[in-house]
Amino acid sequence: MLFFYPNFLKKIYSIFILILFLCGCNGSKKYFKAAERLEKQGLVNEAAEYYLESLQRKPTSVEARVKLKNVGQKYTSNLASDFFRNYNTQQVESSLESFEKLKGFTSKTAALNVVMDYPKSYEDDYQKSVETYCSKNYNLAYSMVNQKKYNEALTYIANIKKYNQNYKTTQQLEITSTCEPLYQSAVSSIENKNYAGALVSLSRIKSKTENYKDYKELYDLSTAQQLKSFILIQPKSSTDNAEKEIEDYLFNNFTQVALQKLSSIKLINNTPFEETAASSDLVGSASNVDLIQAIRKATGADFFYTYDISNKKEINNGPLKSSFICYNEVKTRKNDTLVIVEYQPVSYNLVKASRTYSYDYKYKIINAFSNQIVSTQTQNMNSQDAMEYNEFGKGFNGNINNLYPYNPQQTAPAAQYNPRNWRALFSAKNTLKSFGDLKSEVDNKTINFFTNSVTNNIK
Numbered sequence: 001m002l003f004f005y006p007n008f009l010k011k012i013y014s015i016f017i018l019i020l021f022l023c024g025c026n027g028s029k030k031y032f033k034a035a036e037r038l039e040k041q042g043l044v045n046e047a048a049e050y051y052l053e054s055l056q057r058k059p060t061s062v063e064a065r066v067k068l069k070n071v072g073q074k075y076t077s078n079l080a081s082d083f084f085r086n087y088n089t090q091q092v093e094s095s096l097e098s099f100e101k102l103k104g105f106t107s108k109t110a111a112l113n114v115v116m117d118y119p120k121s122y123e124d125d126y127q128k129s130v131e132t133y134c135s136k137n138y139n140l141a142y143s144m145v146n147q148k149k150y151n152e153a154l155t156y157i158a159n160i161k162k163y164n165q166n167y168k169t170t171q172q173l174e175i176t177s178t179c180e181p182l183y184q185s186a187v188s189s190i191e192n193k194n195y196a197g198a199l200v201s202l203s204r205i206k207s208k209t210e211n212y213k214d215y216k217e218l219y220d221l222s223t224a225q226q227l228k229s230f231i232l233i234q235p236k237s238s239t240d241n242a243e244k245e246i247e248d249y250l251f252n253n254f255t256q257v258a259l260q261k262l263s264s265i266k267l268i269n270n271t272p273f274e275e276t277a278a279s280s281d282l283v284g285s286a287s288n289v290d291l292i293q294a295i296r297k298a299t300g301a302d303f304f305y306t307y308d309i310s311n312k313k314e315i316n317n318g319p320l321k322s323s324f325i326c327y328n329e330v331k332t333r334k335n336d337t338l339v340i341v342e343y344q345p346v347s348y349n350l351v352k353a354s355r356t357y358s359y360d361y362k363y364k365i366i367n368a369f370s371n372q373i374v375s376t377q378t379q380n381m382n383s384q385d386a387m388e389y390n391e392f393g394k395g396f397n398g399n400i401n402n403l404y405p406y407n408p409q410q411t412a413p414a415a416q417y418n419p420r421n422w423r424a425l426f427s428a429k430n431t432l433k434s435f436g437d438l439k440s441e442v443d444n445k446t447i448n449f450f451t452n453s454v455t456n457n458i459k
Contacts, residue, residue: 028058039071048075055112068114076106076116087125092133099126134160134167141173150177179205179212186218195225228458229266230303234274243309246359249443254450265458268299289371296368303458307363314435318353329402343407347393357438358382361446365457375457379449383441389428400426
């Protein structure tokens with residue numbers, strides 16, 4: 001029978017039965033009845049928590065309020081006694097735990113206007129326990145840092161931060177414990193020329209602080225070592241002056257974009273190898289090992305980027321005019337009851353024209369170490385403008401909304417359609433972009449294509 005069980009087994013059994021009882025229900029009354037059962041079995045602490053839950057669910061419950069005040073005060077006194085005993089026997093962590101339970105419970109009851117009493121001098125005793133606890137953990141953390149046991153130090157630092165993040169030099173101890181292992185790892189990686197690994201460690205330091213030792217110099221060094229560099233080779237002299245003009249324009253803009261926008265890739269600029277007699281040999285054959293290696297050693301370049309323009313075209317189509325007849329609706333009133341509707345023919349032209357500017361852009365990226373072409377592509381760069389509009393053969397002074405592209409009186413209803421789009425062609429665009437505007441659009445496309453080809457292939 002139950003009375004033969006030890007007391008702690010009774011407590012566990014009672015709570016287990018109550019959990020089963022409360023499963024699936026969340027009403028205030030259910031918690032109140034559960035609290036009464038616990039109270040009758042002498043489980044005051046547990047009963048107080050359930051009375052609190054009951055009142056939280058229904059703050060207007062008078063019986064829950066009365067019971068919470070009575071049983072809750074007993075629970076508060078028990079917690080206060082635990083704190084007093086632990087504090088006076090120098091059980092610091094246990095005293096902190098006891099007081100925090102005490103404060104947690106009394107804060108919840110106070111929020112429901114049920115005030116619990118306990119000696120206020122315990123507040124001062126609690127602060128003394130906090131100071132003792134922080135001091136102990138601080139000394140241990142300090143000792144661990146001096147012994148370079150940084151993980152152990154972080155454990156003690158976490159204990160301090162639960163109560164006082166600004167305790168003495170805790171923040172600096174945490175920075176040292178966090179950053180020093182990363183710093184040493186970064187230094188070791190740099191010594192082994194593992195700059196990618198160094199950047200991982202240095203980036204974690206950066207997320208903690210930007211003022212740790214000479215981290216910034218090491219970060220900049222590792223970043224610089226990670227940068228890939230390339231030389232942009234100007235195309236060989238073109239026999240077509242227009243294509244040569246394009247190539248020179250693109251070279252200047254490629255250079256500007258590379259210097260200003262490519263943060264992870266370095267352009268080696270102002271080198272005699274940008275445009276030399278030998279550059280045509282480089283463009284012509286990536287297997288010219290001696291030439292490629294000579295330029296690489298002289299400049300430190302990792303890659304060479306070459307390009308050329310060919311097949312430049314300016315195409316004008318039109319304007320082509322097609323003559324058609326439309327019909328103007330005219331209404332004539334004969335008398336008060338008779339209106340005659342006629343559809344008079346009107347001549348008009350459908351005008352179509354287009355303009356295209358294009359050239360072929362071919363690039364090649366050569367790895368200076370392996371002498372291999374890592375990427376090459378020929379892309380047709382083009383921009384086109386087109387127009388389609390209606391114009392009258394002779395002047396028309398009527399209302400366009402009265403015009404039809406068919407004669408409504410002679411066209412079967414199934415063949416008729418909404419003329420709105422057709423009418424809109426009388427006010428549609430009737431001029432084309434200039435070749436200069438189209439060229440600018442194509443050049444911008446090419447500059448963007450250059451940027452993508454560099455960022456996607458130079459790694």
